[in-house]
Amino acid sequence: MRAREVFRFALRGLRANKLRSGLTTLGILIGVGAVILLIAVGQGSGAAVQARISSLGSNLLTVTRQAGGFGRAAATRTGTQSKVSNLTVADAQLLAASDQDPDVSVVAPVASTSATATFEGATTTINQIVGTYPAYLPISNDTVAAGSSFTDEDVNRHRKVVVIGQTVVTNLFGTIDPIGRTIQLGGVPYTVVGTLAAKGGGNTFNDPDNVALAPLTTVQDSLTGFGSLSEIAVQARDANSANAAQAEVTSLMLEAHHVTAASEDFSVTNEATLLSTAASTTQTFTVLLAAVAAISLLVGGIGVTNIMLVTVTERTREIGIRKALGAPRGAILGQFLIEAVLLSVVGGALGVVAGVAGSRFTVDGIKPVLVPSSILLAFGVSAVIGLVFGSLPANRAAKLHPIEALRHE
Amino acid sequence: MTEYQSADGPVTGYAPPRPSAVWISALRKVYGEGDAAVHALRGVDLDIPHGDYVAVMGASGSGKSTLMNIVGCLDVPSSGEYRLDGIAIADLDERQLSLVRNRKIGFVFQSFNLLARTTAFENVELPLVYGAVRGPQRRRRALAALHLVGLGDRVDHHPNQLSGGQQQRVAIARALVTAPSLVLADEPTGNLDTQSSSEVMSLFDRLNAAGRTIVLITHEEDIAAHAKRAVRLVDGLIVQDVRFAPVDGLPPRLATAGAGRPAAPSLALGPGA
Ligand SMILES: Nc1ncnc2c1ncn2[C@@H]1O[C@H](COP(=O)(O)OP(=O)(O)OP(=O)(O)O)[C@@H](O)[C@H]1O
Numbered sequence: 001m002r003a004r005e006v007f008r009f010a011l012r013g014l015r016a017n018k019l020r021s022g023l024t025t026l027g028i029l030i031g032v033g034a035v036i037l038l039i040a041v042g043q044g045s046g047a048a049v050q051a052r053i054s055s056l057g058s059n060l061l062t063v064t065r066q067a068g069g070f071g072r073a074a075a076t077r078t079g080t081q082s083k084v085s086n087l088t089v090a091d092a093q094l095l096a097a098s099d100q101d102p103d104v105s106v107v108a109p110v111a112s113t114s115a116t117a118t119f120e121g122a123t124t125t126i127n128q129i130v131g132t133y134p135a136y137l138p139i140s141n142d143t144v145a146a147g148s149s150f151t152d153e154d155v156n157r158h159r160k161v162v163v164i165g166q167t168v169v170t171n172l173f174g175t176i177d178p179i180g181r182t183i184q185l186g187g188v189p190y191t192v193v194g195t196l197a198a199k200g201g202g203n204t205f206n207d208p209d210n211v212a213l214a215p216l217t218t219v220q221d222s223l224t225g226f227g228s229l230s231e232i233a234v235q236a237r238d239a240n241s242a243n244a245a246q247a248e249v250t251s252l253m254l255e256a257h258h259v260t261a262a263s264e265d266f267s268v269t270n271e272a273t274l275l276s277t278a279a280s281t282t283q284t285f286t287v288l289l290a291a292v293a294a295i296s297l298l299v300g301g302i303g304v305t306n307i308m309l310v311t312v313t314e315r316t317r318e319i320g321i322r323k324a325l326g327a328p329r330g331a332i333l334g335q336f337l338i339e340a341v342l343l344s345v346v347g348g349a350l351g352v353v354a355g356v357a358g359s360r361f362t363v364d365g366i367k368p369v370l371v372p373s374s375i376l377l378a379f380g381v382s383a384v385i386g387l388v389f390g391s392l393p394a395n396r397a398a399k400l401h402p403i404e405a406l407r408h409e
Numbered sequence: 410m411t412e413y414q415s416a417d418g419p420v421t422g423y424a425p426p427r428p429s430a431v432w433i434s435a436l437r438k439v440y441g442e443g444d445a446a447v448h449a450l451r452g453v454d455l456d457i458p459h460g461d462y463v464a465v466m467g468a469s470g471s472g473k474s475t476l477m478n479i480v481g482c483l484d485v486p487s488s489g490e491y492r493l494d495g496i497a498i499a500d501l502d503e504r505q506l507s508l509v510r511n512r513k514i515g516f517v518f519q520s521f522n523l524l525a526r527t528t529a530f531e532n533v534e535l536p537l538v539y540g541a542v543r544g545p546q547r548r549r550r551a552l553a554a555l556h557l558v559g560l561g562d563r564v565d566h567h568p569n570q571l572s573g574g575q576q577q578r579v580a581i582a583r584a585l586v587t588a589p590s591l592v593l594a595d596e597p598t599g600n601l602d603t604q605s606s607s608e609v610m611s612l613f614d615r616l617n618a619a620g621r622t623i624v625l626i627t628h629e630e631d632i633a634a635h636a637k638r639a640v641r642l643v644d645g646l647i648v649q650d651v652r653f654a655p656v657d658g659l660p661p662r663l664a665t666a667g668a669g670r671p672a673a674p675s676l677a678l679g680p681g682a
Pocket residue numbers: 440441447448449467468469470471472473474475476
C-alpha cells in the first residue's frame with residue numbers, strides 16, 4: 001500500500017538534486033568498481049604467475065648451487081672450510097646415467113647468462129641465453145616453430161648455432177626470416193638454426209619468449225666460461241613422481257658431492273613447491289588490493305551518510321509538513337532510508353558495470369580475471385552500506401518533532 | 410483510547426452526549442527554563458463543541474499560535490489537559506498521534522506550507538497517502554477537494570506557478586481531503602490580499618455550514634466577524650469569549666447574506682471521519 005508511494009517520494013527527493021545524487025553515487029561506483037577490478041587484477045596476476053611456472057615445463061625439477069648450511073664465520077672458526085662445490089656436467093651425466101633414480105626421465109645441464117644480441121644494426125638484450133643439451137627443449141616445454149633445434153653433434157663440436165625465442169625474432173629481424181642468418185651474441189657470431197614457438201604470458205621484465213638456446217659447450221666457450229653450471233634441469237616421469245624424483249636426485253647429489261643433508265651445497269626445487277609459494281604470494285597481493293578497494297568503498301559509504309545528513313537538514317521543513325499531515329515515523333524513516341539505499345545500490349550496480357568493463361583491459365601485462373563472488377560481495381556490501389550509513393540520517397529525520405521541524409528555516 | 414470513540418459511530422439505544430471537538434483545561438506552555446522561561450500559555454480553559462466556528466484573537470505574542478499548535482497535536486503542553494473528540498491526547502503514543510493528525514485534524518498555515526516541486530494534486534493527495542487510501546479512491550477524493558476550493562483547473566500546477574490565494578486554497582483542500590472533524594487555521598489570510606482573503610473566508614463559512622468545526626487565528630476584526638464566536642488571548646490567558654451566533658445555526662455571514670440559500674452541495678465531503 002504505502003510502500004510504493006514512499007518509494008516514489010524517495011525517487012523524487014533524489015531527482016530534485018541530480019548533481020548531488022550523481023556525485024554521491026560516483027563515490028560508491030568507484031568503491032565497488034575498485035573492489036571488483038583490483039581483486040580481478042590480483043587474481044589475474046596469480047594466474048599469470050602460475051601460467052609462467054607451468055610454461056617452464058611440467059614435472060620440472062631444478063638443481064641449483066647453494067652455499068652450505070654453515071656461514072663462513074662458523075666454518076672458518078672450526079677450521080672445516082665449507083666449500084661450495086660446482087654443479088658440473090659430470091653431476092648431470094650421473095643423474096642421467098644412474099639407475100637409482102627411476103623416476104627421472106630426462107636431464108639437461110644448463111649454463112645461462114644474459115647478453116646483448118645484434119643483427120645488422122638491430123640490438124636487443126636477451127634475458128636468458130641458455131647453454132644446454134637438446135634434451136632441454138622437452139623439459140622446458142619449448143617447441144621449435146621454424147627450422148630445427150641444435151643437436152648433440154652441435155654440442156660435441158662446439159658449433160656456434162642458436163635457436164631463438166619469438167621476442168628475439170621480433171626485436172632483431174622484424175619481418176625477415178631469421179633462419180640461416182648470423183647474429184652476434186656478446187660479440188660472438190652465432191648462426192640461427194631455428195625459432196621457438198611463442199609461450200606468451202609474463203611481462204616486460206619476465207618474458208619467456210626473450211630467450212636463446214645454444215649448445216652448452218659453445219655458450220661456455222664464448223659467454224659463461226667453465227665455472228659452475230647455473231642449474232641442472234631434471235624432468236620427472238610424470239607429475240605424480242615429481243616428489244619421488246626430487247628425493248632420488250637429492251640423495252644422488254649428496255653422494256656425489258660427499259655432503260650430508262645438513263651441509264647441502266645444492267638445492268632441488270620442485271615446480272609444485274614453486275607453485276604453492278607463488279600462490280600464497282599472489283594471495284597476499286590480492287588481499288592487499290582488496291583492502292585498499294574496501295577502504296575506498298568505506299569512504300563512498302561515508303559520502304552517503306554525509307549527503308543524507310545534509311539532505312535531512314535541508315528538508316527539515318518538508319519533514320515537518322509531512323508529519324503535520326499525519327506521516328507516521330516509519331514512512332519518514334522509509335523515505336530517507338530508501339533514498340540512501342538507492343544512492344548506494346545504483347552506485348553499486350554502475351560500479352559492477354565499471355569493474356567488469358575495466359577488467360577487460362590488460363593492466364601492465366596482467367590480464368585481470370573476474371571473480372564472480374567479488375562482484376556479489378561488492379554489490380551486497382554497497383546495498384548494506386546504504387542501509388547502515390543511511391540509517392543515522394533517516395532516523396534523525398524520523399525523530400524530528402513536527403513543530404520544531406516546521407519552525408526550521 | 411477512551412470510551413468516547415464509539416460516539417462517532419451509530420449508536421442504538423442510549424446515546425451518550427457527543428464529547429466536545431476540543432476540550433482544554435488549565436493548559437500551560439512554558440518555553441525554555443529558569444530565568445529565560447517564557448510562559449506562552451498560563452492556564453487556558455476552552456470548550457469548543459462540534460460545529461462551532463471560533464476566531465482566536467489577541468496581540469502578537471499572546472500565545473495564539475502556541476495554543477493552535479497544541480490543539481493541532483503538533484506540540485505538547487507543559488501541563489494541563491486536552492481532549493480532542495473525547496480522546497486524551499497525552500495518552501497517545503507516536504503512532505496514534507500521527508493517526509489523529511491524519512484523520513481528525515486539518516491544519517492550514519499562514520505560510521501555506523505546500524511541498525515545493527510537487528503539483529497541487531500531489532500536495533492534496535499527501536494526507537490520503539499517509540492515511541493509506543488506495544489509488545482510484547485517493548485520486549477521486551483529491552480531485553473533489555481541489556474542485557471544492559475552485560482549483561479544478563490548476564491540478565497539475567506547482568506551488569510556484571500559483572498565486573498566494575491559490576496556494577492557500579490548495580492548502581485548504583489538503584486540510585479538507587481526509588474529511589477531518591476539526592479544521593485549524595493559523596492566520597490563513599495573513600499573507601493574502603482582500604480579494605483572496607474573502608475567497609478563503611467564504612470557503613471556511615461554507616465548510617462550517619456543512620458541519621465542520623473551525624478554529625482560526627486572526628488579527629482582523631472583519632475576518633473574526635465570519636465566526637460564530639471570538640476568543641481573545643492576552644499574555645497566555647483567555648480574557649474574553651464572545652458568541653455572535655448559535656453553534657447549530659449558519660455562520661453569521663451566510664445567515665445574513667442569503668437567508669435560506671442552501672450551502673453548496675459540493676461541500677458535502679462527508680462527515681468527520
Ligand atoms: N519555540 C519557542 N521558543 C521560545 N519561545 C517561544 C517559542 N515559540 C513562541 N515563543 C514565545 O511564546 C510566546 C507566544 O508565542 P506565539 O507564537 O504563540 O504568539 P502569537 O500569539 O501566535 O503571536 P503572532 O500573532 O505574532 O503570531 C511569545 O512570547 C513567543 O516569543
